[in-house]
Amino acid sequence: MANVPKNVAASASTLPLPSARSEKGEKERELVRLAQSGEHAAFEELVRRHQQRVFGLVNGILRRREDVEDVVQQVFLKVFVSLKRFDQRSAFSTWLYKISVNECWDYLRKKKVRPLMYEADLSEDQVARLDGVVSVDRPPESPSERAEVRDLLERLLEKLPDDDRQLLMLKEVEGFSVQELAEMLDLNVNTVKVRLFRSRARLMDVYKRRLESHASQPKSAEGKRV
Amino acid sequence: MTENSLTRNTGACPEFEPLLEDRLSGELGGGDAALVAEHLKSCAGCNAALDHVALSSRLLSLVEPAADPGPGFAHRTMARIRHAEALSADERSIWKPFVSLAWRFAVTTAVALALVITVDVGTHRDNSYVASNSASSEDAGLFPDTQSSPVERDDFLVPAGDVTHGSH
Numbered sequence: 001m002a003n004v005p006k007n008v009a010a011s012a013s014t015l016p017l018p019s020a021r022s023e024k025g026e027k028e029r030e031l032v033r034l035a036q037s038g039e040h041a042a043f044e045e046l047v048r049r050h051q052q053r054v055f056g057l058v059n060g061i062l063r064r065r066e067d068v069e070d071v072v073q074q075v076f077l078k079v080f081v082s083l084k085r086f087d088q089r090s091a092f093s094t095w096l097y098k099i100s101v102n103e104c105w106d107y108l109r110k111k112k113v114r115p116l117m118y119e120a121d122l123s124e125d126q127v128a129r130l131d132g133v134v135s136v137d138r139p140p141e142s143p144s145e146r147a148e149v150r151d152l153l154e155r156l157l158e159k160l161p162d163d164d165r166q167l168l169m170l171k172e173v174e175g176f177s178v179q180e181l182a183e184m185l186d187l188n189v190n191t192v193k194v195r196l197f198r199s200r201a202r203l204m205d206v207y208k209r210r211l212e213s214h215a216s217q218p219k220s221a222e223g224k225r226v
Numbered sequence: 227m228t229e230n231s232l233t234r235n236t237g238a239c240p241e242f243e244p245l246l247e248d249r250l251s252g253e254l255g256g257g258d259a260a261l262v263a264e265h266l267k268s269c270a271g272c273n274a275a276l277d278h279v280a281l282s283s284r285l286l287s288l289v290e291p292a293a294d295p296g297p298g299f300a301h302r303t304m305a306r307i308r309h310a311e312a313l314s315a316d317e318r319s320i321w322k323p324f325v326s327l328a329w330r331f332a333v334t335t336a337v338a339l340a341l342v343i344t345v346d347v348g349t350h351r352d353n354s355y356v357a358s359n360s361a362s363s364e365d366a367g368l369f370p371d372t373q374s375s376p377v378e379r380d381d382f383l384v385p386a387g388d389v390t391h392g393s394h
Contacts, residue, residue, distance in 0.1 A: 040304060047300040052292075059292035069295060076303050077310060130285075153289050171251075172286035178251075193244035200250070200282040201236040201275065207285065208278075 025091070032092050036083050043083070047076055050093060054100050056174035057184075061104040061166050063154070071107050075100045090183070097184035126152050131211055159206045164199035171196055238275035239265075246276055250283060 028049070034042035051072065058071050078099055086095055130152045157165045170176045178196070182189045238246055245262050248254040254262060266273055 040308075043307075044300050044304050047303050048297070051299050051303075052294050055292040055295055068292065069299070072295070072299075073303050073306055077307055080307050081310075149288050150290055153285065156285075157289070168282075168286060169289070172283060173289045173291050175291065178253075190244045193247040194240075197238070197243045197247040197250070197275075197279065198236055200247075200279040203282055203285070204278050207281075 028092055029088060032083070032086070032088060035080075036086070043080060046092070050096055051076075053093070053174075053176075054096065057097060057100045057170065057176070058104055060169035060174045060176075061101070062107070063169075067107070071103060072100075074107075075103045078103065094180075094183045097180065098186075101184050126155070128211065130156070131207075156203070156207060156210075160199070160202055163195070164202050167192070167195055168199050168203065236275040236278070238272045239269060242269075242272055246272065249276070250279065 028046075031042045031046055035046060054072050054075055055068060058075070059068050062068055062071065075096070079096060082099075086092070130149060157169070160168075167181070170181060171178070176184075178189055178192050181187070182192045185192070187195075236243065242262065242265060245254060245258055248258065249262055266276070
């Protein structure tokens with residue numbers, strides 16, 4: 001074991017043991033079987049186990065916090081109704097996430113809106129303030145600064161095409177793995193990686209364009225931008 | 227097709243984009259890491275693309291993920307499911323069509339009855355109005371007063387004032 005690279009050893013220590021993973025998977029399969037036989041308590045346990053992730057997924061796509069809970073409930077309702085048809089050939093979570101994605105698209109189609117709209121555009125000053133936080137890797141300290149940064153980032157992300165924004169949100173913010181994204185979106189893993197890389201590039205295009213626009217503005221005598 | 231991540235040219239070598247993404251995510255290991263490191267020694271395009279997106283992870287780390295909905299969410303969801311189940315059971319009941327038909331019949335009958343009563347009341351009002359108007363009419367002779375009608379035959383035949391009955 002002395003010759004094992006540090007990064008491999010470090011990552012291996014954080015992974016659950018194969019036996020623990022299979023035990024957890026078996027427990028979940030048993031819960032699904034009980035829920036399929038009509039046990040509400042088993043289904044409620046499945047909801048508790050997966051609600052956080054489904055919330056993250058729906059939040060990553062919709063970004064309308066007032067609608068997220070309603071859509072997530074609708075997801076679990078559909079899962080409950082369709083559960084008897086689930087044959088457990090794939091993991092329950094994979095099937096659940098696919099239903100969640102489809103439910104989000106259905107919701108957006110019915111509402112005929114983009115996931116989140118801001119009326120006012122992001123100004124160069126706002127991007128400059130954001131850059132002051134990001135470029136020196138200094139996390140926002142006060143609650144008001146955190147709220148401002150969060151708001152600015154939302155506006156920045158809004159400039160991206162829906163697919164780019166949702167992919168970045170699900171991967172970088174909500175913590176879904178590339179494998180999970182590939183399964184729920186029915187894509188090849190490499191395709192997901194390429195899309196992610198290009199979505200990052202587009203995000204930085206928007207970000208840097210705003211910064212350059214801010215930098216090119218003339219300054220007043222006091223050194224402030226006019 | 228709208229421009230999106232698939233059409234965006236990053237300047238990096240397309241076959242290395244998945245590996246560059248792994249490198250950014252910290253998931254590049256083993257032989258792939260060595261391969262990318264070697265490639266970056268000579269590829270300006272991949273180096274520029276990597277520099278361009280380097281801050282993206284830090285930027286996105288400032289966005290807050292969805293908050294945990296809390297323990298009450300599962301209860302609320304199950305309540306909604308039970309409600310939907312009850313509605314569905316009601317829909318599947320074999321008596322439902324008959325109950326529905328009975329309700330429709332009852333409503334129709336009630337409406338018809340209400341119409342009949344309304345028309346009938348209206349008709350009676352009209353008749354009594356006409357009857358009260360006939361008492362002051364000029365054609366009253368056509369409708370002799372029964373009070374002044376002769377009660378006996380003699381009263382009818384003997385003229386008024388002649389009481390001799392022709393006896394002289």
